[in-house]
Amino acid sequence: MTEEELLLRQLFDEEKLTDKQKKIIIAAIETFSEKGYAASSTSEIAKKAGVAEGTIFRHYKTKKDLLVSIVAPLMTKFIAPLVVKDFNKVLDREFETVEEFLRATIENRRDLLVRMLPVVKIMFQEIPFQPELREQFLELVVKNIFNRVEKVIISYQEKGFLIEMPPESIARFAITNILGFLFSRYLLFPHLKWDDELEIERTIQFIMHGVGKRN
Amino acid sequence: MTEEELLLRQLFDEEKLTDKQKKIIIAAIETFSEKGYAASSTSEIAKKAGVAEGTIFRHYKTKKDLLVSIVAPLMTKFIAPLVVKDFNKVLDREFETVEEFLRATIENRRDLLVRMLPVVKIMFQEIPFQPELREQFLELVVKNIFNRVEKVIISYQEKGFLIEMPPESIARFAITNILGFLFSRYLLFPHLKWDDELEIERTIQFIMHGVGKRN
Amino acid sequence: MTEEELLLRQLFDEEKLTDKQKKIIIAAIETFSEKGYAASSTSEIAKKAGVAEGTIFRHYKTKKDLLVSIVAPLMTKFIAPLVVKDFNKVLDREFETVEEFLRATIENRRDLLVRMLPVVKIMFQEIPFQPELREQFLELVVKNIFNRVEKVIISYQEKGFLIEMPPESIARFAITNILGFLFSRYLLFPHLKWDDELEIERTIQFIMHGVGKRN
Amino acid sequence: MTEEELLLRQLFDEEKLTDKQKKIIIAAIETFSEKGYAASSTSEIAKKAGVAEGTIFRHYKTKKDLLVSIVAPLMTKFIAPLVVKDFNKVLDREFETVEEFLRATIENRRDLLVRMLPVVKIMFQEIPFQPELREQFLELVVKNIFNRVEKVIISYQEKGFLIEMPPESIARFAITNILGFLFSRYLLFPHLKWDDELEIERTIQFIMHGVGKRN
DNA sequence: TATGAATGAGCTTTCATTCAT
């Protein structure tokens, strides 16, 4: 059992899901992620999950309900915690540079993030079309993350490691560049050859120093 | 007739499309952009275009053909030129700073880009699911743009305005941050309040100097 | 319930078909036989069968699949056995003339054959256009029947009742003339008046003695 | 230009058809023959004929009209004459055997018949479904041919070459066996290996003497 | 006369959803 499946099962246990429900969710994640929500059929998901078509509708009133039931709890319980996990520790440590913080943050979470990419992919694919998800995303993820991240940023600004730009802008740039790398790497052009360590290092360097030459 | 429609019509004239074909394309862009490709029905597009459903299939053998016929020529004829337009002029000018170049590049094109956002949205929504589009995108847009952008970057590197990072990485960061802003601004959170000029300025500043403090 | 339907139901039971599937097959046979495969619509078949159109496609992936599913098993289970049924008995009997054998063979089977004519009609209508059916027909019917018929012919040749022509040619002539009568009678010109018994007798006479006068 | 095309063109000239009409008819024969009438589309015929779709409907009000326009004149002007051609000569000649008559009749016409098989195929495919064609066939071909053939048969009966069976029955058997051979050979199993001369000889022998042994 | 874009009815097929078992 992979770490990802473990994580999902943890989640399942909290929700007290039956065995069939778990299989349905795993199959749905795989299918939605590969083909997109609209192009996925419930019959295909049922087949992949090894359950009857009717079983899906016993647990989820509609197909959209299945989508929301997958993405919503993962937004609350998984993605937000993933990003802000251990930030308190970081905040307590002294003399740490921002570079080290970023490196630790990215590297610690990269593997897991990669494994969760199917769900992330679904999330970003569907947010433009599902107002329900968009609002949940704003409420649960964006606000949550930005709040926590801003605190870290302010702390580093106070230590003189970061410029005086508004914390939410710094947060946006940091997140944009991390996600920008991950999206190029795993969603848009997974077939190209990538030197992951080097790209991460460059991303950190870029976030910190930009590309303008200091004279 | 909006400027966007004008632009489309320019494009149409080059392709010598009939009146109905133009209406179909406009309706398809609108529908695909609003609902995504898979969730759009040809009957809805036909209705919106004011033509019979059969007319769509007279011009485009399949629904996917319609998608590709919309996105592909816009990739070749519009998006790539849009990004690299006037780069030669820029390259000729002396004493110009990178900041000014970025500002000119972004501001010149922003309005148009915003109007073309429906197509851009379709492009990025469908690239993960349509290998055909992904390859065309790599071939027509990525290579084309990166080639041109790299020349500009090298020229600025020679003038001592940019650090010695590989040009394609600098290009990736610049594009990531510009698109990152535009996506947040227009696709993900169009409902939030934005101070566009300020955000553009900050994006430029960020690209140039990062967020690390110079001691 | 007619004898034909009884026969079909026998067949159905072996295949363990649901009630709706049986209705679909009966309706399909009727429709294909009346209008030909290509001119029959699935919606008409569904209406005639009293099921929803979707039900047809739940059981038969495509319309062609429905055609093949009707014709193929009837070729294996019905037509070949029909023709060669009881041949062993015939082979065991002594002193029987070929005329009596032909008369028994034709008369025994004529009623049933007439009732199965819809399926036979479909078979012969579609064999020129469906390579799949043609191959199945060759494999299941032609080889099977010719093998058995040849044995009978050789047995009668040994008894001195038949000339020394190759058995497969004799078989071909016999079958041609029997089918030729049945086709003229039931497919091409069913509206003409026919004296069936007389025509059968003449057919037998013709097969045995030809039309040349013995001097 | 093959003999078949020559024949068609002869026919065309009598009907004073335009060049496009001829092309349409040739294309329609080819398509109907390959796929059957219902499975052939007018657009495919138009493409094959090198004319616009509209052109077909300028000359033939409906698709069925095109079918009838092809089959009907060929029934009157071609098939009936083909079968009964030169019968008068035959009737005049003395001492000719039936075998020689059949051999001459079959062999003389076989090549041409083979080339006309597409039309013959269409005719027999569609007669069961098109009452119009069936009536024309009965009127133009069956009666015509049977009349002429019967005269020949009676003549040979008078000469003592044929048994006293009703002429129309003798005609039916002869035609059945000739067509039976040609259908097996060219429509049902064209892929098998055939020794044409031998089969024709056997067919003649069979028609004359049957398969019963003379003791 | 010939064209071919346009039509819309109708085709085959898919699919989310229901419900008797």
Add this chain to the structure above:
DNA sequence: GATGAATGAAAGCTCATTCAT
């Protein structure tokens, strides 16, 4: 709870036919 046959609306697509040019 679980099933899967059945549904029927709607999907993508085809095609004979029309008509302005």
